[in-house]
Amino acid sequence: MKKGRPVKSEIRQNVVEILHFIKKAYGYEIYKVYTAIFPKVTLRSIYYHLKKGVDLGEFVVNKVEKEKGDYSWGGEAEKIYYALGPNAKPTGNDRVKEYIESKGKQS
Numbered sequence: 001m002k003k004g005r006p007v008k009s010e011i012r013q014n015v016v017e018i019l020h021f022i023k024k025a026y027g028y029e030i031y032k033v034y035t036a037i038f039p040k041v042t043l044r045s046i047y048y049h050l051k052k053g054v055d056l057g058e059f060v061v062n063k064v065e066k067e068k069g070d071y072s073w074g075g076e077a078e079k080i081y082y083a084l085g086p087n088a089k090p091t092g093n094d095r096v097k098e099y100i101e102s103k104g105k106q107s
Helices: 010-022 026-039 045-057 094-102
Strands: 025-028 059-071 072-082
Touching: 010 025, 010 026, 010 045, 010 059, 010 072, 010 094, 025 026, 026 045, 026 072, 026 094, 045 059, 045 072
Parallel strands: none
Antiparallel strands: 025 072, 059 072
């Protein structure tokens, strides 16, 4: 048996399902959809799994945008857009599909 934590993650799989239906999104946008469907998750956990998913090839960075604004941390925010990578295996989760269709967020 291998040492360490298992590579498989329920949270990361749920993010794969979300991106399967909305095609591309940035971290906070994914978090908002995720919490509407599966309420028990933190924003930090979503960002961790996005980064880990990029390392595993489940997600790819689609683009990075810098957005000007009046934020508490400064005048600029960086939005990293993610899309499904070659190692993603979406199963077509019905809960995710129903939510995305009800909100009309499909790209």
